[in-house]
Amino acid sequence: MLVFAITVSFGAVGLALLLAAWRLVRGPDLPDRILALDTLYISAVALIVLAGIAWRTQVYFEAALLIALMGFVGTVALALYVARGDVMH
Amino acid sequence: MLLETAVSFFLLVGAFFTLVGAIGLARLPDFYMRLHGPTKATTLGVGGTLTASMIYFTAVEGTSLHELLITLFLFVTAPVSANLLARAALRLKLRSRAPLPEASGAGRD
Amino acid sequence: MxxxxxxxxxxxxxxxxxxxxxxxxxxxxxxxxxxxxxxxxxxxxxxxFHRPVRLRRPRAAVRLALVVLWDIVRANVNVARLVLGPPARLRPVFVEVPLDVEHPIAVALLASIVTMTPGTVSCDPSTDRRRILVHALDVDDPDRLAREIKSRYERPLQEIFAC
Incomplete structure (x- = not known):
């Protein structure tokens, strides 16, 4: 049952990544693309955690944490850039 | 057995909500509506997956709580990025199906 | 000391x-x-940190946290239903919610809570912190939404931060 659940989850999260990528390419506006990137990295975190369960290893945990951190910083920087025209002020 | 059921349940719930968030992102008609999908569904989706991981590794290797860090981090950061993105969109005056508010301080800082 | x-x-x-x-x-x-x-x-x-945070009512804080957690789950089921249904039927609106809380951290918390709960995203906590702009995905009565946000989340926050 666990193998089945893991397989289905891989499929669902993979599909989520594809949909987000489609929105990233499609746009139409800058905030849409930033939001798509945001979704992409959060889904990537889910994918890494899933891989960790599937392979019974915890070595990827730090990777997931780092992606979450960097993704957030990236989203904030991009959103601020669009909203204000500069990142620091 | 019970454990396997719990892990599978959280995995499936997590994957379902992650997918729902992405579907919302892909198919809703305007930016402000698209914002709803990822900020809520995806966050809970990843939360579900992390809960499954927490239960699984606690069972296999003894206490494993560090997934909690990612979950909490995502729950704290999701509203912040959503808020900033909404502000950016208001600043750009993106078209919206809901009438845009007139006298808001959008983008004024 | x-x-x-x-x-x-x-x-x-x-x-x-x-x-x-x-x-x-x-x-x-x-x-x-x-x-x-x-x-x-x-x-x-x-x-x-310019103004120190003093938690006056730890019990109320715990209760608010539980209410919010429950609402997050409810919100997700709700959003899932809306997202998978026909998008043409959705009635999105912008609602301005006037604020009574003053403490900057309380305002930030309220905005975050609103974003994570039923069909609403807070967009623009105005610079004077007197109101927040909320975008809702599917609403028939905007005034009721504003009242609900105020009574369900703002009142407890006000108690907790005692301002």
Missing amino acids: MRRWLPHPVTSCVLLVAWLLLNRSADAGHVLLGALLAVAIPLAVRRF
């Missing part, structure tokens, strides 16, 4: 726990190092 070395006890606790979770151990060495950091970091960033 206490005030001087531990200006933010809650922050310190969070830092210590985060450190132990990151290292996946509760050895004496890690506890010591974590405790050092938990004291040093709040001292280093002390000047960024």
